[in-house]
Amino acid sequence: MRRVPSRAVYDRAAIDEILDEAMIAHLGFVHEGQPFVIPTLHARVGDTVYFHGSAASRAIRTLSSGVAACLTVTLLDGLVLARSAFHTSLNYRSVVMLGSATAVAGPDERRLALQAFMERLIPGRWVEVRPPSAKELKGTRVLALPLDETSAKVRTGPPEDDRSDLELPVWAGVIPLHTTAGAPIPDRLTPPQSTASVAVTTWTPQRKTNTPRSIA
């Protein structure tokens, strides 16, 4: 196992994998001098990351004006227990995207972006549900951020202890972290034993996505 305490990653395939595995992103923008960081759904399609929100939200209105933005995703992979407090750490993978978002104008492109959000989060679900109406599409803003200025950081592997600490009688290693799904909870109008939804019965957080190469 190689020891890689913290490594900048520029490989596009690695960046895509992190973006696609993360269920949510944190989106940064500045409004009247104050930075804001808000959680958001995102979906990568080819060289673009989409996010969306209500036309009424401050974040979406601010970002639609083309201000500088930052979209960050982080996956926690493990607790790194070193023999010293100082070298205790986390294994993680994160991607930071800088750029300016542009609003997706056409309703067809907006619909495809919404499909990408859903297919990424819950593969197979799109065909099970009622698609967005014209009115719903009208109230939804979809913004696109290009994968231009993007970097990733990855920490993986065991703790990186100082040589002088290696003799200490301390358990050292990694506690892996995973996201897991509990048993699906049907709502009050869904029959408890219903297994009609393939999307529900096959859902796993360790999914591989299969998004189209581009929307527009």
Added chain:
Amino acid sequence: MRRVPSRAVYDRAAIDEILDEAMIAHLGFVHEGQPFVIPTLHARVGDTVYFHGSAASRAIRTLSSGVAACLTVTLLDGLVLARSAFHTSLNYRSVVMLGSATAVAGPDERRLALQAFMERLIPGRWVEVRPPSAKELKGTRVLALPLDETSAKVRTGPPEDDRSDLELPVWAGVIPLHTTAGAPIPDRLTPPQSTASVAVTTWTPQRKTNTPRSIA
């Protein structure tokens, strides 16, 4: 079950619980007009949230100068599968803190903050490991952000479908999400069967923290 699609929360106990359960935060700041969002460890102690980093990092240097900051934590609790694409959602709890960070000057306070980071992440670990040396403390910047301008948003409960969609033959409900720990992986110098560390054998992501009320 009450239907609460998205609710602003101002209750301090609820805010504390979200901050304390989240393993990492996303920290926003502006550098030369560009917002940045970076993942960071955090620890709440009383009315203050601490985060830290290397004295050499751009984020820490920028934030030490007292610029406006935003610290956000988000917990994902479930996928909300509605009968329509439009109402498909996530159950989550998030906290957004606005303010300016100040550097923690004294080494004793810095040590206590580092202890809080570790006790929050891995309860019981602090007494098992070598404590920070004077040199390590010197290279570490700890910043404090007061819990002044803080808000939380929570979405919980089943999907919120349009009345006209309730007859659709679609499975609707919630897939709960959890963070779980895999079997601890000892490093190459730790005996495989070693169970010396109580912090390792008792670790669970659903921990309750017991932080001191204040550091300074």
